[in-house]
Amino acid sequence: MKDNKGKNKRKTQGMSKFAIWIALVVLMLFFSVASSGFLTPTNLFNVLRQVAVNGIAAVGMTMIIITGGIDISTGSIMGVASVGCASLMAMGVSPIVAMVIVLVAGLLIGICNGFFVYEIELPPMIATLAVSTILRGTTYIISGGLPVYGLPKSFNIIGQGYFGPVPVPVILMIICFVIGWFILEKTAFGRYIYGVGSNSEASRLSGVNVRKVIYAVYGMCGLFSALAGMVLLSRVNSGQPKAGENYEMDIITAVVLGGVSTSGGEGRIVNVIVGLLLIGVLLNGMVLMNIPDYYQRVVKGVVLLLAISYDKLSQKRARKGV
Template structure:
């Protein structure tokens, strides 16, 4: 196999290995078991949301509201429990709220035909405002003692958030790779009109994709709430950037219809390793933002260059 083909197929995995090697040499603490588990715990919330974002981007959409859904879900669940609602019921009601937000997003995107970028940017802003209204701008404390297990507990030495992330990736992989719905998701992203003419219910596919994104964002908000043990109105701020970087870096095309969930896992791990390594090396948070922005620009550029080359080859 030519070197170029190897880099195209396995490049993202090579990048991950190189990053691990570099930071393990640069910092003695990087390869410790505690730090590796910490990396997995840190990326777990982003990873959970990334599964839903993968479905959305595969349909050639985008969901910028995920960070605000995380925040409003965290404060909503915290307030419900503070008012005496059983934690299990608060959990379910919050997940339902995430689905409802997904329905609202899809309604304006598909029925009103407003670009997904505009719709989800609007809900991002509105939901963040709702989070502040619910809390009065103050953190919500006083959660039930047992609730912290979801974000801070361990099962056989593995953090619970990591288990939830892996479960989400496993289900996402099965749905995309082994089911008819997964094939339809790829079809809608590749050519929506052709999918419609083939009898695919495009409307249904889009609704499910955005509702899944809302559901998993709400789940991430519940995990984050348990992890910090308080409902913060600012929770989830900026997460949309980390999620999109991880998904696109993992090989999912912003044009839709291309990408694999296995690549997304690797993309999320790359961002986690990069962030953790820079923290261990005491690199300023300001520089970390520059690096994240550069990585996103590079990933999207590679996606568009690759797309143009495939189109050029197809026409020759």
Template structure:
């Protein structure tokens, strides 16, 4: 029983360690400093968005629109800068747009009572279309030279996107673990009706969670824009899968009300190490998709089995 409990509690860390050891043996290039920094840089975009997704899933919701928000944010900011707007002002406007999208998602989810899956799937589709309309289906080039530091620069030897991700994780952790709002997020996800009867403003909690997801997705779009130095209408495509896998792998329950930011960090790193390792081993992208889908199914299965076991123990 002690071994089983340890595996359930610390299994994700064993998985990360196993992957690091496996790819270290399989590829001489894996443990190089450049490659390790590359892994962190690659997961930074996913990590930034994962913080917002963690809040949403903890409230028993889901946000599939994050990939399209990244794309719209990237092309919107690129267009504004191309028209001569100050880069800082363009970024502020883009972040506000991300918050507005979060407001729209929450309105249909909470006020109209449409399931989050349907609402955010519709938003995903519509926003991707808007990204193509804004750009005419073509990449947007000609960004200000100084803007590249956001996605390509270094500070004390650490890539700037990684620093942005770390700041987001630290802030997300503090709010979830140390504030009243964080307790409300867990409460709404565990039992929405009980939280409402206890005086929690469920409506406000959901609005903040989805707005945070929209804001951080827009922020990730701005970082990605700087990293590739162009506004791509396809930017962020498929990111929702990587983010959800990372969050669920990190121990956040799809049923809501359970999970920690610290686990999410590990889940994101597992996805980064796994993707990077498969690329170094020249594994086809098609097989990579199969592996990612299998990992998501395994993670969700473990989540449900663990929850059923706890319910069984509690009722006996």
């Protein structure tokens, strides 16, 4: 009986992975017909550059969702990192020092999220939503509600530079995904992350330090989100109080589309890349077709709802042995 359930589980995961690849190919074919400018090298690199910010943050989000949690504060961490880093550089702080300060701040914010989730036992969505609200207000306090300018030109390379034909943000995203892949697939800590998501109590009884795992994944999510915020800052060349607003929804959608179960314990970070590209292609194609922003929001909401619904239905089928 257990063997059958295991086979059904693997079969469901395989179908999910196969389905998202088909969806990506179909979507690309559709937009290539609908818009002559879609399937060009320039636009395809543009898609990669556009998804790079979300992709960097998605690495941390993947780890959190695998543990069975979620982080709604990701977009706000990006915003406060963007404004904070811009403010520091505008005051004359060197870009490297400013970036280190902001990365440490992102790490500490993530650890703070972990504290409320593990120690206070708040639901992850409520805890991170509250932190998100605080951080979004903080961005306006720091900036006075106005964009922060005065960034050194050397900082532009992070968001606007190229290494050969490849945009630097894309390279940073690839590096982050490689780091995430190595942690999840090649280390004991990665196995602990999956174990906590599958059954935290069983993991604790087997000797896993669940507290350490929760603090670490939320801390890393804060760190990656802060890095994403600085890439976004470099792209727009100013610290915007609204930077990162609602980005967490696109990030969560990409992770769930990539087959990471919202119930925890399942999913591979490699597949998240496909989910990320799917969202990127969808948004880019709608822009090329001049679809208004409010329609785009409806489409993104529907995609997220369908992805989560598919995840839950797949789990039900696996449990029933269908």
